[in-house]
Every structure is written in C-alpha cells, then in structure tokens.
Amino acid sequence: HFLCGLGWAWFAWISCDTCQVDQFHVAKAMVLLIAMATTAVLASSLGGALFATFAIPVAVYVYTIMHLWTPIEATMAALLIAALPFFGYVARHLNQASLMVLSFRSEKDALIAEVETAKSMSDEARRRAEDANLAKSRFLASMSHELRTPLNAILGFSEVMANEVLGPMNNPTYRDYAHDVHESGQHLLDLINEILDLSRIEAGRYQLNEEPVMLVTIVEDCCHMMELRARNKDIRIVQEFEETLPRLFADERAVRQITLNLLSNSIKFT
Structure with a gap:
C-alpha cells in the first residue's frame, strides 16, 4: 500500500501545461477522492492501509497547489484533508461489521454442530429404545408359554377338584377352596393375556x-x-x-x- 501510495503521489505531482489549471487540479482531487473511497471499502480489513496509501498523495497535492491557492484549489485541498480521516472512519466501521459477521457465522456453525451432535445422540437414544422395546417384546413373547403352561395346569386340576370329577370330596371346605383357586387362576390368566398382548403394548393404548x-x-x-x-x-x-x-x-x-x-x-x- 505504501508503494501504491507513491504512485498516487506521482499522480498528484504531475502537471498539465495544455490543461486549464483549475480544471486539472479539480480532476486530480476527484480521482483521489474516488480512489480513497474504493480503498476504504476494499482494504477495510487492513488497519492503516488507507493512511499508508493516501497520506503522501494528499500532502503532495496540497504542496502542488500552494503557489496558486485560489478558492477552488483551497476547497479541493480541504476536501481531501477532511476525506482522509472520514474514509478512515468508514473503513474502521466496515472492518468491525465484517468481524461481527464472521463472529455470527462462527456462532452459527457452532450451533449447527451442536444440533448435529444432539441429533446424533437422539438417533442413538431412539435406536437403543427401539432395541430395548424389541427385546421386551421378545421377552414377553417367550414368557407367554412359560406363564400359561403351569397356570393352565393349575386351572385344570382345580376344575377337576371343584367339580369332583374323580370322586366326591368329603370336606366341602376343600371343594370351596378348589373353586376359589380355579376362579383366581382364571382371573390371573386373563391378566396375563392382557399383559402379553403385544399388539396393545406396541400400540400404547388400553382398550x-x-x-x-x-x-x-x-x-x-x-x-x-x-x-x-x-x-x-x-x-x-x-x-x-x-x-x-x-x-x-x-x-x-x-x-x-x-x-x-x-x-x-x-x-x-x-
């Protein structure tokens, strides 16, 4: 930027013998202003780049018009001197805005990474829950036979005893007990059938x-x-x-x- 500033200083130093003096100095001032604005936007991330580039050209421009010092040249010189800190202020704020955008982008990327991590953990938890539910269903299915088989035997023997199929029972209390055992076993079998109804368990409702x-x-x-x-x-x-x-x-x-x-x-x- 310093070398570029030397080039702009040469531009501010040159003169044109065939041009009108006022118009030529105004044109040089306008070109320098446009170059300042462009540099302020493009090099806003480089602190001091604007001053390193245009401090010397502005000084050279002021020096070249000091022997003339008409109102037009004085106005152009004042405009360039005021434009240098102004565009420096603009460049600094553009740099801060760029840093803020980068900060927001970094936070957004961090949030996206957190969301992806949470989604991965959620998918893993859902997979484990599905595996656990499948294991539960398999366990209940395997226990169905293990629970019903002895209970059906109890129901059968208690019904035989309560109905005195193999002969009368001398003690009526025992007959009542056998009837109670049969009714209790039947109720327990109904409960087991309800629990082992896998379709209702998987549907998550009680009908x-x-x-x-x-x-x-x-x-x-x-x-x-x-x-x-x-x-x-x-x-x-x-x-x-x-x-x-x-x-x-x-x-x-x-x-x-x-x-x-x-x-x-x-x-x-x-």
Whole structure:
C-alpha cells in the first residue's frame, strides 16, 4: 500500500501545461477522492492501509497547489484533508461489521454442530429404545408359554377338584377352596393375556371390552376369593348390596381387578 501510495503521489505531482489549471487540479482531487473511497471499502480489513496509501498523495497535492491557492484549489485541498480521516472512519466501521459477521457465522456453525451432535445422540437414544422395546417384546413373547403352561395346569386340576370329577370330596371346605383357586387362576390368566398382548403394548393404548355385567355377582366372587386372607387376619367381610342394582356397562375384567384391589387394600390395612 505504501508503494501504491507513491504512485498516487506521482499522480498528484504531475502537471498539465495544455490543461486549464483549475480544471486539472479539480480532476486530480476527484480521482483521489474516488480512489480513497474504493480503498476504504476494499482494504477495510487492513488497519492503516488507507493512511499508508493516501497520506503522501494528499500532502503532495496540497504542496502542488500552494503557489496558486485560489478558492477552488483551497476547497479541493480541504476536501481531501477532511476525506482522509472520514474514509478512515468508514473503513474502521466496515472492518468491525465484517468481524461481527464472521463472529455470527462462527456462532452459527457452532450451533449447527451442536444440533448435529444432539441429533446424533437422539438417533442413538431412539435406536437403543427401539432395541430395548424389541427385546421386551421378545421377552414377553417367550414368557407367554412359560406363564400359561403351569397356570393352565393349575386351572385344570382345580376344575377337576371343584367339580369332583374323580370322586366326591368329603370336606366341602376343600371343594370351596378348589373353586376359589380355579376362579383366581382364571382371573390371573386373563391378566396375563392382557399383559402379553403385544399388539396393545406396541400400540400404547388400553382398550376396554365393555358389556353389561352384574356388579353384585362380581363383588360376591371377589369377596369369596379374598375370604381366606381375611379369615387369616381375623377380619370378616360384610356384604351389603342394593336389591334393585341395575346392570353395569363396563369391562368385567377391569371391574373385577378394581374390586380385588380395593378388597386387598382393605384387608391389608385393617
């Protein structure tokens, strides 16, 4: 830029014998102003480049017109002297704006990198969740047979005992116990079938099978199933029902489970 300034200093020094003096000095001043503006924009990132380039040319220009010093030449000289710090101010602000743009671009790139990292972590977490869900489904599918097989045996033997297929049972209490075991096992089998229904688990919803049910019958069965546990704690279950109680439109398995939970908690905390 200093060498370029020497070239502009030569331009400010030259004279034209065939030109009108005022017009020639005005033309040189205009060219120097345009060159200053262009350098301020193009070399704004280089601090001091504008002054290194045009300080000498402006001084040479002022020196060449001092012997004339007409109002036009004086105005051009003052304009060049004032333009040098002005364009320096413009160049500095352009440099600051460029640095700010680069800073914003760097922050944007950092945010993009963070988003990509977060997306990668999210994809990895989703893949692990899918693998865990698949493993859970496989586990439940494999446990289906393991749970149903012994439970079906219990249901079969308890039904044989309750119906006295192999002969009468002398103790009616044992027959009632066998009936309770069969009902409890059947309820447990319904729960297992509900849990092992993979389609409902994967769909993430619980579907009720609503139908008209007798609430009194369900509660009586549940009380009969919990009677032995209550008797072991010296607790007596008192059943009181409305005689005109209508049928309830609900899921029988869900109502039975609710009743068993209420009775179990009542016996446990009484």
